[in-house]
Amino acid sequence: MTPLRALLAPVRVRLLAGLGCQAGAAIAGTAPFVAVAELCRRLLDGTPMSALWPLVAVALVALPLRAALLVAASTLTHFADNDLQLSLRRRLARHLTRLPLGWFAAHDSGRVKRAVSDDVGALHHLVAHALLDLTTAVVAPLATAAYLATLDPVLSLVTVVPLGVGLALHRRAMRDVHARMREYQAATAALGSAVVEFFDGIAEVKAFGQAGRAHRRFTEAAERYGAFVAGWARSVTPAMAWSQFALSPVAVLGVLLLAGVLLSPAATIPFVIVGAGLSAPLLAVGYSIQDTRAGQAAAGDIAELLATPELPDSGEATVDGARLEFASVRFSYDGETEVLHGIDLTLEPGTVTALVGPSGSGKSTIAALAARFHDVTGGAVRLGGTDLRDLPVAQLYRHVGFVLQDVRVLRTSVADNLRLGRPGAPLADVHAAARAARIHERFLALPRGYDTVLGEEATLSTGEAQRLSIARALLADTPVLILDEATASVDPESEAAIQEALSALVAGRTTLVIAHRLATVTEVDRIVVLDRGRITECGTHGELVAAGGGYARMWACAA
Structure with a gap:
């Protein structure tokens, strides 16, 4: 037919x-x-x-x-x-x-x-x-x-x-x-x-x-x-x-x-x-x-x-904790060329892990698999001991949140934009999340405050949109957080406000950060260095600099 x-x-x-x-x-x-x-x-x-x-x-x-x-x-x-x-x-x-x-x-x-x-x-x-x-x-x-x-x-x-x-x-x-x-x-x-x-x-x-x-x-x-x-x-x-x-x-x-x-x-x-x-x-x-x-x-x-294959969503499993594990993970976008080769990585609850490496090394792919933007082609990604493929999608995103560089602002009210991950959240919680993201005063100054329709009655700058995204993640309150370095394309004033907001956001969460600038991740719990889809180094900033390997050379070039 x-x-x-x-x-x-x-x-x-x-x-x-x-x-x-x-x-x-x-x-x-x-x-x-x-x-x-x-x-x-x-x-x-x-x-x-x-x-x-x-x-x-x-x-x-x-x-x-x-x-x-x-x-x-x-x-x-x-x-x-x-x-x-x-x-x-x-x-x-x-x-x-x-x-x-x-x-x-x-x-x-x-x-x-x-x-x-x-x-x-x-x-x-x-x-x-x-x-x-x-x-x-x-x-x-x-x-x-x-x-x-x-x-x-x-x-x-x-x-x-x-x-x-x-x-x-x-x-x-x-x-x-x-x-x-x-x-x-x-x-x-x-x-x-x-x-x-x-x-x-x-x-x-x-x-x-x-x-x-x-x-x-x-x-x-x-x-x-x-x-x-x-x-x-x-x-x-x-x-x-x-x-x-x-x-x-x-x-x-x-x-x-x-x-x-x-x-x-x-x-x-x-x-x-x-x-x-x-x-x-x-x-x-x-x-x-x-x-x-x-x-x-x-x-x-x-x-x-x-005919585009849908993401399977038939799981009935539950999540026990916020530990995120990559077990022998392999992945290919086209089914032929692998871009990740046997990634083994565990992110403990309450820690911040940064992924660094040259363009095309696999940083964004690992983060995308952690958020189940794709399914692995080999191995498994587990959250709280449960394979992500066994989790209902709606349940997964109650546990995993993300703040990306390319923020999507919907043509609806400010409040509804913030409630995207938690529909029906009380207005007091919405305001609290915006305050923590250092954006509450800006929203109050809009023509109709939190009822202002973005894209029609007002627009946000890149930095303001990033802080809206952070407030959205704070309101969703997921135990696992994925960050694609949110300050990579904003002015210094916005960067300072975003960094303050991020400090509030990552506290107590299992956090995975895609680092585009090494200076922003020197204080994280662990830095994972990637090259051509493989982990080549792993440690703190001080340990990796002292080791004199690939990370030390990248740090020397960035300094």
Whole structure:
């Protein structure tokens, strides 16, 4: 079963009923023209008018019948589309909440936005409009052609000649459209990501005098998108223009009149009345096919996202204590190349352990496994003696908290942002956490205090967002804490406030710190040195400097 058919399965019955109504409407739409053609033909044959009133009745009844069937078709498909969009968005949202958190680090927000908004929207055009138009484009010409074939086979063939030419030219214009559509979606996603990157970071790049370079990246993405669209348009426009001309009623009428002069003028009358409109439904077929292909591509993207393996969450185990253990841990992002090779490490409750090492040594990967952003591919990570894979995810994050450099501030109130890890926390506890994070006074100064909606009524600086994240972790009060050095990209004043807040945060917790600057972790209980996915040294700052190994050389370079 194709991805599109699988996604449409829940609304298939209503969709087929709508297409059936549309087919009936297409036939009813041709009935008045056939009736008029028959009236003319029979009057020329000498049939008395009294015998032709049934044809008049057919024409009069067909018009309201067509209108009623069109309303029924549109209603059925739009309700089907509404239910499909709702169910798909719920399904996507449910699936996204079950994906490993590490998946989001590897995929930009444009990928998720495209699936939940753009791709589901593309299915709207397919379900509610394109399939109806395609039904009309197929049924109306077939019904008309069937009637004309009973009158004169030669003129019937003449009638379909321009249609065949037009469809052949359209097929030529649409060759490789599936691959082009994929390229178009990729170009659109790249442009969307460039826009988000440009506008999200405009304050920072301007502050550091890099606005020109950031603007160039944005304009280059826009130019690549424009060049692709322009090139595609240039390649299809000539064939598409001639296709539209060949399918136009004027072209069909011209061919029929010429044939009538050469063959039989009287016999041509029904063909002129009915056949001239034969091509009208086909004029919209190109757009309908494009919407159909866009819907197919969107369905493929949605199916691909839904097929992304979820993080298993079937555990019933409990946690006994806050000891964090890495037992012979191995890990690979792609299933082939290992980035961690047999990591053995134990973090005792109430201690602070710092991970140091060059870029790519495995620091962030170890921290990600401790928070179960991914599952290990070998060995085990245990919390309180229990394998993380045996813990329900909700329970895990009541024991493990984290403060990352890239803070996510939700478009909701300050209080709700802080309650993210502990919904329903009393306001007094929220205020206490903010005070401990040295950010309470700043929140009180906002337009509506803790009720201020961030991102709408106010924005936070990088340092303020970091302190919000620390307050969030304090309020969650997890016994295990993972820190990706929160002061790496802030000003000195913010750094001092954050360091004070961190001192309050780590007290009494099992803490794992990813250290980007050695000077910030000289007082921790233990420093673990990593290189190429292996632990090479372990000890206090003084012990490692005295040992004269890799850490001592890094310290000498940093000093």
